[in-house]
Amino acid sequence: MPELPEVETIRLNLHEHLVGDRILKVTLRRADIVCGDPEDFLAAVGGKRVVGTDRRGKAMWLCLEGDIAVAVHLRMSGRLLLVQSSDELPPHTHMLAELSGGRRLIYVDPRRFGRLELLHLGRFDQSVILRNIGPDALSEDLSAQYLQEAAGAHSVGIKQFLLDQSHLAGIGNIYASEILHRVGLHPATPANRVTTEEMQRIIDATREILEAAIGARGTTLGDSQYQTGLGQSGGYQQCLRVYGKAEENCPVPGCDGVIRRSKIAQRSTYFCPVCQARGRGRRAGR
Ligand SMILES: [Zn+2]
Numbered sequence: 001m002p003e004l005p006e007v008e009t010i011r012l013n014l015h016e017h018l019v020g021d022r023i024l025k026v027t028l029r030r031a032d033i034v035c036g037d038p039e040d041f042l043a044a045v046g047g048k049r050v051v052g053t054d055r056r057g058k059a060m061w062l063c064l065e066g067d068i069a070v071a072v073h074l075r076m077s078g079r080l081l082l083v084q085s086s087d088e089l090p091p092h093t094h095m096l097a098e099l100s101g102g103r104r105l106i107y108v109d110p111r112r113f114g115r116l117e118l119l120h121l122g123r124f125d126q127s128v129i130l131r132n133i134g135p136d137a138l139s140e141d142l143s144a145q146y147l148q149e150a151a152g153a154h155s156v157g158i159k160q161f162l163l164d165q166s167h168l169a170g171i172g173n174i175y176a177s178e179i180l181h182r183v184g185l186h187p188a189t190p191a192n193r194v195t196t197e198e199m200q201r202i203i204d205a206t207r208e209i210l211e212a213a214i215g216a217r218g219t220t221l222g223d224s225q226y227q228t229g230l231g232q233s234g235g236y237q238q239c240l241r242v243y244g245k246a247e248e249n250c251p252v253p254g255c256d257g258v259i260r261r262s263k264i265a266q267r268s269t270y271f272c273p274v275c276q277a278r279g280r281g282r283r284a285g286r
């Protein structure tokens with residue numbers, strides 16, 4: 001599932017290649033991928049020029065002239081691709097937009113959990129896609145105090161807490177494992193027992209890892225559908241330290257741990273039982 005670095009990579013691609021183009025015509029092959037009335041969507045978007053892009057967490061939107069925007073949440077298997085008009089459409093193409101630059105923007109989604117939505121500027125709080133999305137994981141305003149207060153009422157494990165998009169938006173299953181390994185924190189540590197200092201280290205590791213992943217155009221694993229907005233694979237899978245590495249040696253210098261895979265809240269979780277030992281005595285996993 002695309003997480004913040006993958007969505008940001010797509011947004012950057014579209015920002016570079018799409019801003020300034022006019023959307024000549026939109027075709028919906030499956031109306032049920034649109035939140036709200038598909039007729040309203042088509043009528044509002046057709047003929048508009050793309051003036052910008054934005055993102056919060058795993059949701060992104062294209063800003064159009066006329067104070068409207070088109071939000072996209074890719075969920076499990078959605079792909080937003082810029083293709084040539086002459087290119088053959090991939091299977092599961094549910095939306096295509098003809099652009100003035102002679103290309104097409106297409107939305108492809110085999111599992112169809114993803115959604116598109118028409119947004120009106122100033123009424124983002126009414127959006128289905130943006131509802132319950134907390135501050136972005138790369139927001140400069142994010143503080144350890146905020147996270148600790150958000151965790152205050154939650155005795156769930158810190159990994160599950162990080163996956164809850166209402167507290168912090170953009171982190172999914174892959175990067176949560178990587179972040180907690182970098183910090184040296186066991187994924188099942190109760191969120192409300194994580195110290196302010198550890199929360200600060202989580203914020204620092206999140207920035208470091210997500211920014212490196214954006215630099216590598218995201219993570220494309222064997223079973224994932226993720227492609228950049230230009231149809232390329234990501235490169236950060238070569239930099240993963242624990243995710244998908246069960247039974248391999250922990251890459252932390254001097255650590256003799258072996259990476260373990262376990263299920264936490266029904267999701268595969270990877271960690272080193274030595275440098276991410278439970279409770280006291282844990283040491284930084286750098
Ligand atoms: Zn280790």
